[in-house]
Amino acid sequence: MRLLVTAILMLAAALPAQVKFKFGAIKDQQQQTKAAEGPADIYAQISFKDENSNGILENRENAVVTVKLMNKGIGDAQEIKVSLVEESATPDPNIYIEKEKTIPRLRPREEMKVEFKIVAGKKVKSAVRKFAIKGIEKEGYDMETAYLELSTQEFEPPKLQFSGLEIIERGEGLYPKKSDGRLEKGERVKVRVMVQNVGLSTAANVRFAVATSTENIKLAENEGELGDIRSGDVKELNFIISPNNRVEASGPLPVYLSMEDATKDGVIRAFQLPILLDQKPEDPKIVSVEAKPTQQKQVTRIQFTGSKSSALADGYVDIKDVPASKTENPNAVAVVIGIENYQNVPSAPYAANDAEIMKRYFENRLGISRDRILLFTNEQVRGIFFKKMFDPERGTLSTYVKPGETDLYVFYSGHGMPNKAADQTFLFPVDGDKEFLEESGYPLSKFYENLNKLNAKSVTVILDACFSGASRSSAQIKEQNLIAAKGIKLKVTKPWTTFKNFTVINSSTGEETSLGFDESETGLFTYFLTAGLKGEADKNKNREITLGELKEYVTTNVTQVSRRISGTQTPEFDGDPNRVMVKY
Template sequence: MRYVVILLWICLLPALLFGQRVVSGKSEGKRVKIEPVYEFSKPSRLSVSMRLQDRNEDGLIEAAEPVKLYVYFQNSGEGSAFGIKVERLDTSRNTLICRENIYLSELKAGAERMLVIPLLASEDLRTGIDSLRFSVSEYFGVQPDTSVVYFNSVERLEPDLVCMGVEVLNDAGILRAGETADVKVVLRNLGRSLEGCNYRVSSTDANVLIKYTSEQGKDRLPIGESVSLQFQITSDRQLGVVKDLPVFVAVYSNDVMIRRLRIPLGINEPPVRYAVFPSHPTLENVLRMKTLQDRGMPKSEDILRIPRGKTPNEEAIAIVIGVENYRYLPIAPYACKDAMLMTKYLQYTFGVNRVLTFYDSEVRGDFFEKLFDPVNGKLSKMVKKGKTDVYVYYSGHGVPEKNGEEAYLFPVDGKIMNASSCGYGLSRFYRDLDSLKARNVVVFLDACFMGDTKYSRSYVSRNISGTKGVVVRRIGQAPWHTNRNFFVFTSSRNDQSSLAFDQSGTGLFTYYLALGLKGAADADGDGKITTGELSDYISSRVEEVSRKIRGEQTPQLFGRPDKVLIEYN
């Protein structure tokens, strides 16, 4: 019997293993929308209210700022309210962007509920009083009034910090050479609100020792608010009387430097008193700040999108110099940014492959002579006579002789009392460039030679050691009279100051130079920009805007107006 059972299992086992058929497949999914079904019992009485809260909690909603919408529901009826929907009525305006639907499935009789909806302010927000309008619906037709939320809106402002004043915390209230003193400086934010702020105080003079001690306030600096910083400073007793110490405070937002301000502090000089300005950021104060910031001036356009010229210039050489943080002179606002910007335009728009750029400490001592000397200078060794195009851009201080006979480009460590030996005279500068016998020479100078610093709201404007008002007479060397391929663009006349353009963080001349090179100067639309077209465009725009800032600035061109500078694809 046992053998029979074993034989039966042997016969059935293959059928069990191989006789089963497995069928696999995949069916297409379908989206099924289930509509809720509610039963009416007793009438509800629904009310809805709303309020907005900006991230800074200052009552001002700034462009691109995250915002919270608080929606409060209350049912004072006898029955539940079902399927409550809140919808925007003015979606086309898109001032505050809502990415979530506002929906509440049920609110029981006598109950209250609050929803928090994240919003984002539009980049195109305008300064003024704005509103949001909502309609509210309920499943059984209970229809409260339309809800309207009003708010103060502020358009996107550029970062704009100013030094409101400095205080030396000793009995005399004055910093003396050889002494150590605590210094308090107050900064105010007139631009957009800043997050994750930190501050670094430093000096470019080895004879000045800075020890940063404290800051008062949060790491967030809303529009209109101020921050008080305190640091300890020790100066060498050999310095004597110094009107402007090279002491700077750098302001960072989320580890990105927003602004670097020179602190108006000297030795044996009374510091700048505190300025008066509204402290609470109401809409009225913001509008006042905006008026101070704009003064009817045009908004800065994007000058960082740099167009490419038609063909690269393989035989060209460009020298770019930006001196901003002078050791013994006041700061030259935005000079380093000017140089960085023009480096890009020379590379991409002019097609120059060899661009040598020098900043601040690189421009010291006999730098100019070593670079431009026509016999032994570095530039002379790179120029092929009659074949090489030479471009030179300079942004920094121009220093005049007190008698008006000469004007100088100035190195970072130059001293006014030794101007003739420290500086590089314009006459020699032009003569040396002309002696290179290059195919073309084009010079751009964003500097004034009246003895004043560029005016900027972000920096304290200073007189350069009593030379303000000096009018430089006609420079002796004028190669453009004899060399038809020699061109000089200057930011102003000899009897004018040059200005900064705080909206773009550059010199006013350099800003419109960049815009012109982007194509705005192509008056006849032929895809080419001549020296005359570029000069006409820069002069007209700078003259117009400078009157709205301070005084008048008239850029000039020396050389023939029909030279084609660049061509576009």
């Protein structure tokens, strides 16, 4: 036997080199055949994410398209060339996209992802541009083509504008001769100047300087920083002025304001302030900043040609996927109300959806036990529901609250109603009658008063409702008047500011309309609130979301997106900004 083995080895050694190579080639070919046994079957998940998460690529903004490929076949996928190519005959040269990327091999049940960075230049135009997303596999087992409909927004610069001023005569180091709101020779007073950004972009890192062309006017504290001024926002600056007895001026004093932001897009140069001797300044003039026709309303979308591809986020956060957090609050209770289909007034689109999804966030993100989350929608909220729920002595909620121990949450989505005098506002049941508002509505003042009387450890109220007298609208749903005087100036107070441990979050100010968001089929506010609670608001990435972080994220995004839908919506947050809402 040993002699036979030796003979075989000697024979193999004597074979020509090319023959030995053929043995290796046959082996390699067998391995390749084995790797290619059966077809590859490529599935894809695609997402789009821009820096401010509003689904629109704005000038000088970056975005990322992520393509996650999965091989659900039984053979290897080889050399998958993934590309993102614009289909327009006239591509925008101000949109920069990374080139084709290759995945060398994708084995069965394996997943890999590639990312394409997109950058918009300053001169990008407002448009919706279509890009084909392709994955070409070497052996022909290609990915189904998908399409990115990229919404871009051209540059709308910030515009800083003087709004008004007033004379402040009381304070340390000031010397007024009279307290009449007028400036006289020989006085030393403070001038408070109001400046508004009437442009559509944020003016970042704004600085100011006040100067005079005469030595007879002394200025102090006349340079400084104002930080960022968002579109529509008003900020105040203060400086000290003292005209001596030699000042001669028949019109405005020679005092000039200059301002500029970091990019020098929003600039005020040597604007002569209307400061007159012995005359009271005019009242400030604040303007409403509305979207222009060039403002993009459609968000970026992803379309698919088959069933093997899906969107990870479709331009936005998937708020319906609610992962569990580390937050536990066994003593908490939540009342969740959503009224959409009103009987006697126009509907509140998506309000019932708001309640359904918030129930899941109270459970999975805020750690409230499922059996302590009380959900009520539409027909369940009729008649004297609010009284039966919130009465501090006989109401349903009183049986759940242990004084000093229970964290109480209330979420309401639906119509809010102001009375004709605009001095009282009401929560409105599904069968409410606006002609008998005092009888069928539930006064917001009574609502807060009764919550306070429950003596809970803490109270958090979240309202996705407006009290402007208009119905909820969206990009696809027109606004309707609920009362004769829409947009009235409310004369109501905020009683919760005097209560202990209250956090109150309103979806808009009293004169604004709270909008719906068609993409998520929720309220615009509820969408960004839940996205924030899911983790988008965690600015410092420490796995904790504070009320302050949530406020910044929600307010910034709701304000930006609302202007592209229908006017401005500005959420309001009252409470401790350091309060940790979610740990995950």
